[in-house]
Amino acid sequence: MATPINFRGLNHYATGNATLRSEKDGMILEGFKNSFDGITIETNGAKQWELTFNPVEIKKDDVFGISYNVLDGxxxxxxxxxxxxxxxxxxxxAYLAVNSRLEGDKIELVGMKDGKEVMKEVYDKPEDLDCNWIVVAILVLAAVSVVASNVDYENERTVVTHPNGTKTVTVRTKKSFGGGGVVQPVAKAAGTNPEPGKGEFPFDHLYITSERCYTEDSVEELDGNISQVIFTPKVSEQIFITDEVYTM
Structure with missing residues (x-):
């Protein structure tokens, strides 16, 4: 494994063909050749995390991806x-797609602009197990290009006590990317050829939120705080990482 670069107290590793180097005011990530190339970040169980970088345009043949990992009990x-x-x-x-197999029964998509909610859709998780990647939004290229400038997540647990005394734990994960563009919801989340929904909305942040529910006895064994982020931004330009903030 490559030698890590410590930035803002967290370890960062270049993966695949990508290279990572320290600069005076941040880090430069570049050299993307395929969708495996990027950076692995050890977030050490942070409940909230955000990575900020220079705005990059997501062009045709680019694949801008991110995965979030936990260590269970x-x-x-x-x-x-x-x-x-x-x-x-x-x-x-351009499509925004999520891996539905990792989500709860409902997948919420919220578009924000200047701190105000401009769009909200809730999609049902597909029952078809052959369909894992589903499109939840269309990014309208005729209006403006898609630009990304940060990625983040927030993880929250809520304990519910039921009338019979049993308890369940709901784990709510909200992940997003910020930047800019115009989003159009889809009529129904689909793996291919999604039907456009109504309206087109300028945005500067898109949030994807879902929940998973566990019994009190099983949550510590089956779940955990997010400890690793794998960021694979296959774009044509270098990414200059300028800041990283998190809450333990």
């Missing part, structure tokens, strides 16, 4: 969330 690595921005086969649209 038995020290097993478990991917709990994954999303990607990619293009349709004909190159006419």
């Amino acid at each position: 038995l020290k097993r690595v478990k991917t709990v969330a994954q999303y990607a921005i990619t293009y349709s086969p004909d190159g006419k649209y």
Whole structure:
């Protein structure tokens, strides 16, 4: 494994063909050749985390992806969330897709602009187990290019006590990317050829939120705080990482 670079108190490793180097005001990540290339960040169980970088345009043939891993109570690595921005086969649209197998029964998508909610959709998780990657939004290229400038997550647990005295634990994971563009919801989340929904909304942040529920006895064994982020931004330009903040 490559020697880590410590930035803002966290270890960062270049993965695949990517290279990572320290600069006076941050780090430079570059050399992307395929969708495996990027950076692995040890977040050490932080409940909130955000990585900020220079704005980059996501172009045709780019694949902007991110995965979030936990260590469960038995020290097993478990991917709990994954999303990607990619293009349709004909190159006419950019899609925001999530790995639905890692989500709860409902997947919420919220678009924000200047601190205000401009769009909100809730999609059902597909019952078809053959369909894992589903498109939850169309990014409208005719209006403006898609730009990314930060990625983040927030992990929260809520304990519910039921009338019979039993307890369940709901784990709510909110992940997002910030930047800019115009988003159009889809009529129904689908693996391919999604039907456009109503309206087009300028945004500067898109949030994807879902919940998983555990019994009180099983949550510590089957779940955990996010300890690793794998950021695979296959774009044509270098990424200059300028800041990273988190809450333990």
